[in-house]
Amino acid sequence: MIVILKQEADKEKKAVLKGKLKALGFDIHESKGRETELWGLVGDTSIIDDDYLRANEVVEDVKRVQEPYKMANRKMHPEDTVIDIRGRKIGGGHFQVIAGPCSIESKEQIIEVAEDVKKSGAGLLRGGAFKPRTSPYSFQGLQNNGLKLLLEAKAATGLPVVTEIMTPEHLELFEDIDVVQVGARNMQNFQLLKALGKCDKTVLLKRGLANTLEELVMSAEYIMAGGNENVILCERGIRTFETSMRNTLDISAIPMLRKMTHLPIVIDPSHAAGIRWMVEPLALAAIAAGADGLMIEVHNDPESALCDGPQSMTPEGFDELMKKIRKTVEFFGKTMD
Amino acid sequence: MIVILKQEADKEKKAVLKGKLKALGFDIHESKGRETELWGLVGDTSIIDDDYLRANEVVEDVKRVQEPYKMANRKMHPEDTVIDIRGRKIGGGHFQVIAGPCSIESKEQIIEVAEDVKKSGAGLLRGGAFKPRTSPYSFQGLQNNGLKLLLEAKAATGLPVVTEIMTPEHLELFEDIDVVQVGARNMQNFQLLKALGKCDKTVLLKRGLANTLEELVMSAEYIMAGGNENVILCERGIRTFETSMRNTLDISAIPMLRKMTHLPIVIDPSHAAGIRWMVEPLALAAIAAGADGLMIEVHNDPESALCDGPQSMTPEGFDELMKKIRKTVEFFGKTMD
């Protein structure tokens, strides 16, 4: 961490700050040029806030050299993390497709979709029971009952299941759920992240609509710092000025996260595009850019879907897409097993 | 709500959709031009999702004419809502300044700051006990103990207090807190909003970093739909491409929210700017644009602040600012009482 001091900074005030920093355990390496005075802080700078230093009268600016995350950092863990979800591996060359409806609507619906996506080759089943909706008047999901139906679909097909949690209070309801999803709106719900850090479930952590990649990795760090290292990152489109699609898929997030962290990276082209016909090109692009998995919405009757109908594929459309996905994954040297 | 049909739409499929909409209780007013066929839906369209219609094969697009919010809508409640917080009124010409430190750090600190800001004319005291921090390694607030210290400052000064809640599980700890703040990162933590809808506390709802004004009002609607109509909206800067300041204060939010809703509107210039010297011009601009209140960070020793030091004013600086605020509020025809 480099502290750039103000040119006109008062000597005594600098001495006071220096004392505080030494008390925090840092070595200070000073460097004084004609116009600029710098201090290099040596020590574990993840414990110090940039803002603490910026608030000081003698400080012009602060520049981090080390990343503020540790456990998620690829530098600490050079190899890809491979997560095994009841036999389905993801990361380190293993590719998985998670598919299913936006929300669970009935026993027939979820079981029918589960059987369909299994037949097409999906490795995990998704389905929402607790739904975060912008409007209080929109369908909020079948909630507890939805979880029950999802577990019935799991029993019927053997597919591990992924579903979203909205508050730490619900955690005990998720006992038999294989992957707990943290939605984009909850990426910085830190109480939820802390609670998930204390369990041993795999967490699928979605990037917030306007969160930087560093913030996403810091949220993963919250979970990992609590003791749970089974975190999968998910890019699902960010909010920009463009209005012709729902969100802008940040495809560069894949190589950038790959460099920053060892965690598996999944792309959700359905939410990024918000339009069914755009799912295929985005899915293939994600594979080409190096993703470890995809999360795709499939509904047996999109026109009656209680949520996200426009972006849901039919089982037939998904089956066609899976053939292309499989070939593309192989072409780019990964395996779907 | 206007449904624009595809030109080549199949007759039978249109009939099916029409049947579904009638079953939902809508009257349909049809209009067929040479190139465009439109249906106007008459009825309570807040119960229907745009996406439900867009998912239908025969639908080209959907256009809402009515706003999706009801209780927060100024059309339903033309007069400004005035909220009374233990004698401090806000809204409808009543202006309030909420001031205090980012986080409560010690008994001495919070009581000293409370006394200072009271002397300068602040109407409410703020102070964070539970702190949402990007890094798990940053100071997370004094938590329960922080709440206790804040209540001691309330007892010592008589100032009503404002502090942030991060999860519904904590609600019972907030019994003696006057105003419960929902932070920007939790604006769409719907479980929290629902829980707050069931209590009778005043809620200060902050706009998320990348949330539209409509989404902000919809989050207020969540609280109001639960039965709690005491909601204050707070704009605190949005995330844009500009890098020279922390966030971009959306000053237009004030007149636009004023038109959309009857709820009081508060501006937080400290978080918007992230820099102490910029608080004054933004605060005065907010008054000029019609805000009902300000929320300003004040710390007795910003250089030692455990959080947000760079944006915190000293008590002396705040005292100077309050003189200008008072004059400006009067100039623009509001009262600070």
Added chain:
Amino acid sequence: MIVILKQEADKEKKAVLKGKLKALGFDIHESKGRETELWGLVGDTSIIDDDYLRANEVVEDVKRVQEPYKMANRKMHPEDTVIDIRGRKIGGGHFQVIAGPCSIESKEQIIEVAEDVKKSGAGLLRGGAFKPRTSPYSFQGLQNNGLKLLLEAKAATGLPVVTEIMTPEHLELFEDIDVVQVGARNMQNFQLLKALGKCDKTVLLKRGLANTLEELVMSAEYIMAGGNENVILCERGIRTFETSMRNTLDISAIPMLRKMTHLPIVIDPSHAAGIRWMVEPLALAAIAAGADGLMIEVHNDPESALCDGPQSMTPEGFDELMKKIRKTVEFFGKTMD
């Protein structure tokens, strides 16, 4: 075009507006519901501004059903446009790679790079002579002399050349240039677009940093409306809140533009990422998403490059990448000839 009228609109004022619209040649199809009155305008609505209608006191809102572009619209021209640049075809299944340095620095440099990229299989040579730089103190390009050197490289290798134009006054200097590039900062330099509409050169039109896809197509329409239909669109990254990379590549632009227009679509991963090591994954993703070509910066000595060094590949790196590009283009069913 649908005009939504205000509920309380004055009858006489509506009659006046109706008269004006009829005088402009529109048929008006009226539709009156209980709460909403709509007019459908039938006729060529590309001649009318939404704002002209919105300014009218009786108008609540306006909704376009038809796109505001005509010649660039795929609906008017369902087949892909194929552009032939001295034998190099692009569009409709033909894929091209444009490669070369950010700026032309010397005869040796541009000829060496030209020979290198030709050997690796690039179809066209790029090189900047007039450089748009944020700072007046940065290298502004070799200008006229740069164009001369680029034409020498063209003569030496036979590669068609692409270079940027910054002002209509320079057009005569570009006589022997094969493809004239309009940079992101000039996407809405309408005088330049009009001048290019009057010549018969192929124009590579880059999307502005914060321009919507519709605005990009409207800028192409400016050139086409002038009589020049040889326009290639180029996505090169947009400006968002994310700071870990230079720009955010909008990969969804490829399928969306494909639907909107028949013009060829090229991706510039070098400018999008701003970092050399990220060029490969973005290039492959672009092919997977359906791009018709790539534009890649290559420099024989990136560390001495006068501009954009961090994103320039070495000739060796580019040669490796071209092998992957060729295989990927074939895998996705296009040809590089």
Added chain:
Amino acid sequence: MIVILKQEADKEKKAVLKGKLKALGFDIHESKGRETELWGLVGDTSIIDDDYLRANEVVEDVKRVQEPYKMANRKMHPEDTVIDIRGRKIGGGHFQVIAGPCSIESKEQIIEVAEDVKKSGAGLLRGGAFKPRTSPYSFQGLQNNGLKLLLEAKAATGLPVVTEIMTPEHLELFEDIDVVQVGARNMQNFQLLKALGKCDKTVLLKRGLANTLEELVMSAEYIMAGGNENVILCERGIRTFETSMRNTLDISAIPMLRKMTHLPIVIDPSHAAGIRWMVEPLALAAIAAGADGLMIEVHNDPESALCDGPQSMTPEGFDELMKKIRKTVEFFGKTMD
């Protein structure tokens, strides 16, 4: 300028880079910590590109301490620049209102509006002759004839005139124009900026829709570096994710530009909001935040305006607003003369 070197950087390569930097005239102040090696460059760093350094294999990152602008920098010119436009002063406590229609449509229109805004107290008349329009099919302005009509309005009222230039080729047509406006879309049309740098006219430089404040000041620097120091900066709203208004007025730009530069700062609330009724609160907020002037659209018949009707005020509305503006300017200690 601080160069942060990679930990594993090769010694010989570092020596080579050091040699290059010394050859460019820099003194290098080295500082080597346990984990970090830094070089402080001493000399005129405005001549060096950050990217030139970032492209070097041994460089981890680069951090500027000095701003890249010189002539526009407040550090070089601590006092506010006051520009005198035929007797109307702006900057340094002098406040001006520029008013008039979006486009000049007829002799009657421009003279009538000119007389109206003069009566209400506007100091300068605006009116567009060359109009940058997104669509080639929209009204493009009366062009040369528009300039003529604007000069007739100037002759009739004595008001200095402001109008937009779109290309350097038109500069000679602007001989009698008092203030030449560079529109948002041309903020980085560097050929135009260079041409304006060589004349002695006052330039009103508008911020681009997605340009940072530093980029805006760099564009001013282009004009100033050419020899023309009469530059007024104008914030007119930026492009964000918010859709309820046309653009987001960046009110913080006022204090931030004030700190960065000595040039006068004008706000255009009409373009920022895009809606007539929002002009007043934004105008008053701009004064409160410290602006030196306002630019407001006024049309004698907004409903027939060929451009920007929804945001144009009527002369009566403007007259009311001017009374409030005058009082507010005085309240905040500036003079309108």
